[in-house]
Amino acid sequence: MNAMWLVAAREFRQITTTRSFWVTLLLLPVAIVLSQLSVRLLQPPPGVAVVIVDQSGRYAPQIQQRITLDHDRQVLSDLGAYALKWKITPPPGAVWGQGPRLFSPGEVAAFEAAGGLPQASAAITRLKPAAAPAFRPPPPFFIPIAPPAGVVTDRGPEAFGASLIPKMKKDVATPNGPRQLSLGVYIPADFGAAGAAARMWTNGRPNPGLVETVRQELTGALRAQALQTSGVDTAALARISAISAPVTLAAPPAGSGRGQMMLRSALPLALAYLLLLSLMMSGSWMLQGLIEERSNKLLESVLACITPDDLLYGKLIGVVAVGLLMISAWMVFAVGAAFSVQGAVADFVRPALGSISSPWIVVALAYYFLAGYLAVSMMFLAVGAVSDSMRDAQGYLTPLIMVLTIPFIAIASAVLQNPDGLLPRVMSWIPIYAPFAMMARLGSGVSPWEVAGSGALLAVFIGVEFVLLGRLFRATLLQSGQSIGLKALRRRPAT
Amino acid sequence: MVLDILRPTTGEIAVLGQPPGRRGGGEIGFLPEERGLYRQMTALETVVYFGRLKGMETGAARRAAETLLERFDLAQFARRKVEQLSKGMAQKVQLAAALVTAPRLLILDEPFAGLDPVNQAVLEEVVLELARAGSTVVFSTHVMQHAERLCDRLLLIARGRKVFQGSQDEARAQLPARLSLAARQDPARLPGVERALAAGAAEDGWTDWDITLAPGASSASLLEACTGGGFALRRFETHRASLHEVFLHLAGGERPGHEQGARP
Numbered sequence: 191m192n193a194m195w196l197v198a199a200r201e202f203r204q205i206t207t208t209r210s211f212w213v214t215l216l217l218l219p220v221a222i223v224l225s226q227l228s229v230r231l232l233q234p235p236p237g238v239a240v241v242i243v244d245q246s247g248r249y250a251p252q253i254q255q256r257i258t259l260d261h262d263r264q265v266l267s268d269l270g271a272y273a274l275k276w277k278i279t280p281p282p283g284a285v286w287g288q289g290p291r292l293f294s295p296g297e298v299a300a301f302e303a304a305g306g307l308p309q310a311s312a313a314i315t316r317l318k319p320a321a322a323p324a325f326r327p328p329p330p331f332f333i334p335i336a337p338p339a340g341v342v343t344d345r346g347p348e349a350f351g352a353s354l355i356p357k358m359k360k361d362v363a364t365p366n367g368p369r370q371l372s373l374g375v376y377i378p379a380d381f382g383a384a385g386a387a388a389r390m391w392t393n394g395r396p397n398p399g400l401v402e403t404v405r406q407e408l409t410g411a412l413r414a415q416a417l418q419t420s421g422v423d424t425a426a427l428a429r430i431s432a433i434s435a436p437v438t439l440a441a442p443p444a445g446s447g448r449g450q451m452m453l454r455s456a457l458p459l460a461l462a463y464l465l466l467l468s469l470m471m472s473g474s475w476m477l478q479g480l481i482e483e484r485s486n487k488l489l490e491s492v493l494a495c496i497t498p499d500d501l502l503y504g505k506l507i508g509v510v511a512v513g514l515l516m517i518s519a520w521m522v523f524a525v526g527a528a529f530s531v532q533g534a535v536a537d538f539v540r541p542a543l544g545s546i547s548s549p550w551i552v553v554a555l556a557y558y559f560l561a562g563y564l565a566v567s568m569m570f571l572a573v574g575a576v577s578d579s580m581r582d583a584q585g586y587l588t589p590l591i592m593v594l595t596i597p598f599i600a601i602a603s604a605v606l607q608n609p610d611g612l613l614p615r616v617m618s619w620i621p622i623y624a625p626f627a628m629m630a631r632l633g634s635g636v637s638p639w640e641v642a643g644s645g646a647l648l649a650v651f652i653g654v655e656f657v658l659l660g661r662l663f664r665a666t667l668l669q670s671g672q673s674i675g676l677k678a679l680r681r682r683p684a685t
Numbered sequence: 686m687v688l689d690i691l692r693p694t695t696g697e698i699a700v701l702g703q704p705p706g707r708r709g710g711g712e713i714g715f716l717p718e719e720r721g722l723y724r725q726m727t728a729l730e731t732v733v734y735f736g737r738l739k740g741m742e743t744g745a746a747r748r749a750a751e752t753l754l755e756r757f758d759l760a761q762f763a764r765r766k767v768e769q770l771s772k773g774m775a776q777k778v779q780l781a782a783a784l785v786t787a788p789r790l791l792i793l794d795e796p797f798a799g800l801d802p803v804n805q806a807v808l809e810e811v812v813l814e815l816a817r818a819g820s821t822v823v824f825s826t827h828v829m830q831h832a833e834r835l836c837d838r839l840l841l842i843a844r845g846r847k848v849f850q851g852s853q854d855e856a857r858a859q860l861p862a863r864l865s866l867a868a869r870q871d872p873a874r875l876p877g878v879e880r881a882l883a884a885g886a887a888e889d890g891w892t893d894w895d896i897t898l899a900p901g902a903s904s905a906s907l908l909e910a911c912t913g914g915g916f917a918l919r920r921f922e923t924h925r926a927s928l929h930e931v932f933l934h935l936a937g938g939e940r941p942g943h944e945q946g947a948r949p
Contacts (some may be wrong), residue, residue: 193738200734204725486721491782494688494715495738 193496197504205475205512214471215516219523238397239335239364243343245351245379245553253407254334260403261296261330261494265290269310276322278314295432312435323428332400335365347376358393375404384411386563458633461555462626465562466598468516471654476509477583480574496682498663505571510563523680527677553633554641557597561648562625566594568655575666594622601627618644621651687792701789706831711739714788718795720779724768727885728759728778731767735782735859746785753781757807790816793824797831809835813828829928839928843936860926860934862898864907867891867920876910877902891919
């Protein structure tokens, strides 16, 4: 027993003192940090500028009003999401207390009439928990600006377009700072008459929402004019324009929608992925160690002191400890980042942690994690036991890695589509894939009998692996350059 | 088999009065022919590790390791990684790992291979010390001089088969006794002489002779016969057969390159 722990400690120390271990350990957090930094630093600030030249003077205000309305809707929706996220009980009648949804122009008007964002922010500041950050309204995405200097507005659309296009190649000044000039709109004085068209110029990346907004408003204005021409009075026209289709949007209860289900699968799936990643790394380090021991005949000295079983179990314990260290470090980093960073990552990880709040799920995750580690590590050890060199080992490793990773990709994809789909369920009963499939599915609810059955089958598989690997170890460790037959697995050598 | 890595298909083995096993691993030290160490471990860590694998406490293993490394002139390299040591130094580290438990039975496979003459002398000294302290040392070598200097008992193997087992005297007895003498007369007729060859003329009528004694005859009885029978002698020298000659004699016609060696 003592020898086994000594081997485990040496194995652990050997792996954790290699540079590649630390590179791998730090790679994931560094990659996450870098990706977050790059998103923050490289992503352009939100919002694009739009220039509207309306020679008639009738349409531009309407378009700007619509842009403002859309932004107010977004503010209201975000307020609703904020209140829901931080469990704020809104004052009676507060429009923003209705959760995130599409608000009608009337509701927006009522919100503005009740004091708008300043009033809502003041109420939220009183009601929010201390830990909740202050509400930050979304910046307007479409920013109407006056034509930049040098843009010709009084010599027809061609001159306007020709002078505008160079301005679109660079950012232009807006009240919110420099932004891309995404759209230029020229509305002629006789817009609406036969042959008189509004013209738009884009910077090559037209924003469909903005183009559609302009088009809708111009169309609406022309229709209103047509209705007025047809004899519809102004009051009736206002009533008709205010008509909004009575549509309600049904959403699943919190925590049960598809997005939430995916979110609940995310953490277990991430765990399964981390299991695979750490297995590949630690398995390969262990394999290198074993092959080094075999190739330089170090094993003769070691086996003169301890039994092959002590060596086998010690190596397994050592490599499992390495894997647990890697996973723990990554988990601590991920959870720490989730709770210390306010942002999309945190918003994603926090609810995902809810999926492992049940103790039995935690136990099942831990079991499948350890069992998966043992099951796959033993395969790496078996490769090491029959390989005289890394070149030999590559012949076995490539198919082994393919057999493990390709189905894993299929499992991960299938779990995100439907955790109870046929593929994840079938894979849950194939021992070498069961740890990945079950870990990925545990967050979205798996029946206890399925967990127990699959877990028991996995335990039996590991037991058989132990026996076979033990025999392989005893039969092959001191053999070099000799082919290993099935006889080695069938018979039980004396030691 | 002695180390319980392999088990015999037939028969039984007893080591130090017990069936072979690793429970008493500390009582057996083993140095394999092909040397290998954990390259990332220091010399001290290596010796301590093997000591602990054999059941020693950390403190005792460390003290023994330091003593051995000092003995092998490696004290200043104790904390250097094995990969930074020369081949000879690494070999001494491995030897220290085999000796760390002060084993009652020490098995050394070609222990002198790769060591310079100074370190060979140190190793010989260590082997003799262990033997004097009551340990049994079994080692294999192709160099018969080591066996002559160190061994009480020998087992000679040629072509994979044992050709002799016994003491050095018994080994030498495998060869006909030889001696040389200077006499005026032909010694061929003396009792116990199988063959006498004139090796050259000495001065003043004396002749040098190489004598091969008949099986069972001794140089002492020949000398006695000479003195008793008035056979004039000017020189009488007995030749002790070397183990090298014994081996050549026993291996008989062994071709170079064939596996052969002595397991004293």
